[in-house]
Amino acid sequence: MASLEQQKSEPQTRAIRLLRREFRPYKTSDPRYEPTIEEEIAAIKSVERKQLVTLYENFLGGNHGELAVVGDFDPKAILPLLNSLVSGWEADESYEHIERHGDLPYKPGSHRILTPDKANAVYYAGIVFSMKDSHPDYPSLIMSNYILGGGSLASRLGDRVRQKEGLSYSIASFFRATSVDQRGSLTIGAISNPQNTPKVVKAIREEIDKLLKSGVTPAELAAAQKGFLQSLRVSRTDDARLAGMLAGTLFAKRTLAFEAELEKRVSATTTESVLKATRKYFNPKKMVIVTAGDFNKKPAGNKSDQKKKKKASK
Numbered sequence: 001m002a003s004l005e006q007q008k009s010e011p012q013t014r015a016i017r018l019l020r021r022e023f024r025p026y027k028t029s030d031p032r033y034e035p036t037i038e039e040e041i042a043a044i045k046s047v048e049r050k051q052l053v054t055l056y057e058n059f060l061g062g063n064h065g066e067l068a069v070v071g072d073f074d075p076k077a078i079l080p081l082l083n084s085l086v087s088g089w090e091a092d093e094s095y096e097h098i099e100r101h102g103d104l105p106y107k108p109g110s111h112r113i114l115t116p117d118k119a120n121a122v123y124y125a126g127i128v129f130s131m132k133d134s135h136p137d138y139p140s141l142i143m144s145n146y147i148l149g150g151g152s153l154a155s156r157l158g159d160r161v162r163q164k165e166g167l168s169y170s171i172a173s174f175f176r177a178t179s180v181d182q183r184g185s186l187t188i189g190a191i192s193n194p195q196n197t198p199k200v201v202k203a204i205r206e207e208i209d210k211l212l213k214s215g216v217t218p219a220e221l222a223a224a225q226k227g228f229l230q231s232l233r234v235s236r237t238d239d240a241r242l243a244g245m246l247a248g249t250l251f252a253k254r255t256l257a258f259e260a261e262l263e264k265r266v267s268a269t270t271t272e273s274v275l276k277a278t279r280k281y282f283n284p285k286k287m288v289i290v291t292a293g294d295f296n297k298k299p300a301g302n303k304s305d306q307k308k309k310k311k312a313s314k
Contacts, residue, residue, distance in 0.1 A: 004041050011115045011292035012191070013037070015124045018113065022106050022288045023128045023185075031098060062086025064095040068246035070239045102130040102183035108285060113292035120169070121194035121293025123201060124187065127286050131184030133177040134258075139265040140277035141175055141184070146224040147216050147274075148207065149173030149188060154227070156211070161190065161203050168192040168200055179252035186282055194293040201291065208284050215275030229263055 007013040017034065026033040035043065062085065069078055106128065131138065142150075149157035149172050161171045168190045177184035192200050216224075235241045249255060 001041065001044065004037055004044075008037050009115055009118065011113065011118050011120065011122045014113050014115065015122045015290040015292040018111055019124050019126050019187075019288060019290050022111075023104070023126065025104055025106060032100060058092045061091030062089040063091060066247045066250040068243040068250065070243040070246070097180065100178070100181045100183045102128050102181075102185070104128075106288065108287055110289040110291070112295070113290065114295060115292055116294050116296070118294050119193075120191050121197045121291060121295070123168075123190040123192070123197060123204070123289070123291050125189075125204070125287050125289040126185060126187045127282060127284075127288075128183065128185045129281050129286075130182045131177045131281070132182055133179050133262075135177065135184075137273075137277040137280065138177055138184075139262065140269050140273040141177075141186075141281060142228060142266060143221060143224050143269050144211070144216070144274050144278040144282065145173050145175035145186060146228050147220050148211055150175065151224065151227055154223075156207050157188070157190075157204060160207060161200060165199070165203065167196045167203060171200075171204075179248065179254070184281070194295050194297065195299050197291050197293060197295065201289065205284060208282065212279055212282070212284075215278070216271055218271055221269065221271055221274060225266060225269065228266060232259070232263065 014037070017037065020034040021036070024032055024034045028035075028039075067082065131141075147155060149155045152158055152172055153163060155173070157171050157173060161167050162169070169192060171188075171190040173186065173188045175184070175186050188204060190200050190204070236245070245259070246256075249258065252258075
């Protein structure tokens, strides 16, 4: 509760939550509904013990799920332990996946949230569309996003907005398409001084427009392919991330052969395929933009300016 109360005045939390609400136009009774912070606090306060008992008795159980174990272990020891943990633990209600859709209607536009007395401002923007990670355009959008802002500072947004113009403290873009639902998304986030927010908004839009107009260069694509594929290989050397990957493939009813095929698909992307996919899905006219910060606070003048004002008042 204390954490939620604190989030009421946090620019980043409020901006992200508003962006999610715009893309999830569900009824309040739907588990996919994104509540306001105030609604979530009220909901938590209203929880009764009997509701928790009902939840555990009817909905939670060990009769559906996935388990991935990575490391130095003996399967003969793990399996009996697992069976002892879930044996007899069955939910009364059967499992059913709740789908998330990327073709739900939403209203593109800009939103501004005032958060008084906060030093930093945030920019969050997003687009949602219908796509699975098995779609033919998926690898090309991975490359488009990597070049736009997914490669952190080694990206167009990072290079211009933070490195060259010094407008933000951080900036990145994120592209995702799920394995089981038809839902893809592009999200861009930046943290800056509130006074720089208009320039951040302008610079990001200009970089998106440039990407849509001219696409990417062969050199950019080659570097993005190399960087992305290397990151995949490095991730598989981390036990926790590998376990997550294995659990995800189990949930999607796949094997790691899908990951191997994805690497081939990424390697086969071209500047033409990237431009075509970018123009099809990364449409700024369908973007929802949220900025949050103390935009009413006037920038402090330097000492020479203050002296001039004092002399003028005399």
